[in-house]
Amino acid sequence: MDVLRLVSVLETLPTDRTRLLDNLGRLRREVGPIGPELSDALADHMSIRRGEVHEVVSFYSFLQVPVDAVRVCTGPMCDCAGSRELLLEGCVEVPCLGHCDLAPVVLDGDDVRGGVTYSTNDGPSTGLATRDDTLSDYERRGGLSLLRKLPPLERIIEELKTSGLAGYGGAGFPTGLKWEAVARETGRPYVIVNADEGEPGTIKDRYVMELRPHLLLEGTLIAARSLGATEVYVYLREEYAGSRARLAAAIAEFGTAGLLNGLSVELVIGAGAYICGEETAMLESMEGRRGMPRLRPPYPAQVGYLGRPTLIQNVETLAHVPAILRNGGAQWRELGRGLGDGVRLWSVSGAVLRPGCYEAPNGITARALVEEHAGGFTGEPGAFVPGGAASGILPPAALDVPLTRDALTDWGAGVGSAALQIFPRSYSPLRLLAETVRFFAEESCQKCTPCRIGNRALHHVFEELQHDRTPMPRHQIEEWLDAMHLTSICGLGQAAPYPVRNAFRHWPELFESLDRPHTPAE
Numbered sequence: 247m248d249v250l251r252l253v254s255v256l257e258t259l260p261t262d263r264t265r266l267l268d269n270l271g272r273l274r275r276e277v278g279p280i281g282p283e284l285s286d287a288l289a290d291h292m293s294i295r296r297g298e299v300h301e302v303v304s305f306y307s308f309l310q311v312p313v314d315a316v317r318v319c320t321g322p323m324c325d326c327a328g329s330r331e332l333l334l335e336g337c338v339e340v341p342c343l344g345h346c347d348l349a350p351v352v353l354d355g356d357d358v359r360g361g362v363t364y365s366t367n368d369g370p371s372t373g374l375a376t377r378d379d380t381l382s383d384y385e386r387r388g389g390l391s392l393l394r395k396l397p398p399l400e401r402i403i404e405e406l407k408t409s410g411l412a413g414y415g416g417a418g419f420p421t422g423l424k425w426e427a428v429a430r431e432t433g434r435p436y437v438i439v440n441a442d443e444g445e446p447g448t449i450k451d452r453y454v455m456e457l458r459p460h461l462l463l464e465g466t467l468i469a470a471r472s473l474g475a476t477e478v479y480v481y482l483r484e485e486y487a488g489s490r491a492r493l494a495a496a497i498a499e500f501g502t503a504g505l506l507n508g509l510s511v512e513l514v515i516g517a518g519a520y521i522c523g524e525e526t527a528m529l530e531s532m533e534g535r536r537g538m539p540r541l542r543p544p545y546p547a548q549v550g551y552l553g554r555p556t557l558i559q560n561v562e563t564l565a566h567v568p569a570i571l572r573n574g575g576a577q578w579r580e581l582g583r584g585l586g587d588g589v590r591l592w593s594v595s596g597a598v599l600r601p602g603c604y605e606a607p608n609g610i611t612a613r614a615l616v617e618e619h620a621g622g623f624t625g626e627p628g629a630f631v632p633g634g635a636a637s638g639i640l641p642p643a644a645l646d647v648p649l650t651r652d653a654l655t656d657w658g659a660g661v662g663s664a665a666l667q668i669f670p671r672s673y674s675p676l677r678l679l680a681e682t683v684r685f686f687a688e689e690s691c692q693k694c695t696p697c698r699i700g701n702r703a704l705h706h707v708f709e710e711l712q713h714d715r716t717p718m719p720r721h722q723i724e725e726w727l728d729a730m731h732l733t734s735i736c737g738l739g740q741a742a743p744y745p746v747r748n749a750f751r752h753w754p755e756l757f758e759s760l761d762r763p764h765t766p767a768e
């Protein structure tokens with residue numbers, strides 16, 4: 247370790263506890279992977295107990311990994327595309343790198359090997375097909391009009407409610423109600439943009455940040471200004487170097503153009519922990535602790551960052567706000583299809599001709615999404631995932647079901663983060679299930695016993711089943727699923743049973759041995 251370098255970097259690092267993650271990230275980049283010596287030196291510098299800093303370091307996947315490491319994605323879609331063959335010695339295996347349209351994905355340091363390409367369409371709300379290189383590009387295309395002439399807060403909330411916009415981070419909470427809840431609180435709120443995008447299959451927020459960062463900033467600043475916030479944070483996953491550069495440049499442009507008006511907009515860079523996308527885990531992470539979810543209530547709208555009311559909103563949700571306010575909530579709502587309200591960005595990956603990110607109506611079916619936007623199927627489709635790992639695993643018969651919460655409930659699934667993944671017939675649903683549960687097991691924050699042990703146990707069961715061994719009978723698995731769903735404190739443990747139950751229901755022949763006396767593993 248270069249001690250002189252360490253000392254000179256430490257001198258520049260702030261000592262407030264909320265800067266812990268950022269400081270660790272800077273040390274990793276500027277000095278080297280965070281081993282015990284660096285961790286202790288930073289703890290002493292920030293006057294935090296050494297054990298507490300070590301605890302934080304060990305929570306994140308990347309702090310102990312060199313910045314120039316080669317990272318290979320082995321999420322379900324990359325696994326299906328053969329990524330395990332790319333795992334050469336010295337490579338780091340990671341669960342999802344958020345570039346599923348390019349599977350199999352390898353990150354060489356910050357760079358996506360092979361380069362990034364975009365496949366998209368020109369939707370009416372986010373207009374992704376045209377990239378804004380500069381703030382002037384954005385303004386020429388009609389941007390900034392709302393920020394320059396902000397409607398009253400009551401009208402904004404009314405339009406959001408009329409639009410039916412419901413958070414696109416996965417939980418689907420009505421956006422207008424959330425803004426109203428924050429506005430009702432006393433005290434200056436914070437605004438946090440959730441740009442952690444870690445759900446396997448989900449690439450849409452990256453598209454927004456890389457193609458239309460100014461649109462995201464306009465939506466964000468409308469929220470901050472109208473709610474009276476003066477500090478905005480964007481919590482961005484570490485793997486998105488391209489988004490980071492685009493956002494940093496756009497924030498600087500807004501500042502130079504005098505559009506920030508005393509507002510600060512800061513990037514907080516994650517360190518490889520999927521669970522930090524859960525909003526309360528994110529708050530813990532930002533406050534300098536391990537990213538473990540909090541019990542709710544209270545909700546962040548009431549008691550959020552540093553105890554103050556906080557609006558936490560997904561990147562894409564905020565990117566729709568300018569169009570809703572410009573054209574009216576009712577008109578935006580009409581863009582939906584059937585019983586769906588409005589439009590959203592669908593991440594489409596797998597066995598389709600043009601994997602990418604497409605703006606299309608809520609209520610569209612998976613088949614229409616593939617055929618109307620992603621160029622069609624490349625062969626006979628097999629199992630598909632409608633909206634990210636926890637949304638479920640469905641058979642081809644469900645390709646014609648409208649992708650809405652209500653319609654998918656009948657199939658025991660959900661829309662989640664709208665990450666449609668089409669697997670080819672050749673990829674076994676059992677392997678897909680095993681890989682999905684492996685993801686949950688590896689990304690569980692370990693706080694709740696049912697989630698910590700349940701996901702590991704299930705992963706073991708499905709791995710064994712692939713080798714014709716049945717280490718646990720079905721009734722015991724069912725008990726685990728109930729306990730996980732009912733007693734886990736966050737969405738990860740609560741939703742993990744969905745894909746398992748889907749697979750039991752739609753591919754019963756793969757699980758028949760669970761009903762026979764079980765064979766313990768050797």
Ligand SMILES: Cc1cc2nc3c(=O)[nH]c(=O)nc-3n(C[C@H](O)[C@H](O)[C@H](O)COP(=O)(O)O)c2cc1C
Pocket residue numbers: 412413414415416417418419440441442443444445520521522523524525526558559560561563564736737738
């Ligand atoms: C395990 C887990 C991971 C999550 N990851 C993300 C994420 O990466 N991005 C995101 O916007 N929301 C994520 N969420 C949802 C957030 O907790 C929260 O609902 C969302 O940021 C609110 O914004 P929205 O209402 O605009 O969707 C996750 C939730 C859970 C349970």
Ligand code: SF4
Pocket residue numbers: 521538539689690691692693694695697698734735736737738739740
């Ligand atoms: S459900 Fe799982 S991920 Fe969520 S808090 Fe509990 S242990 Fe952590």
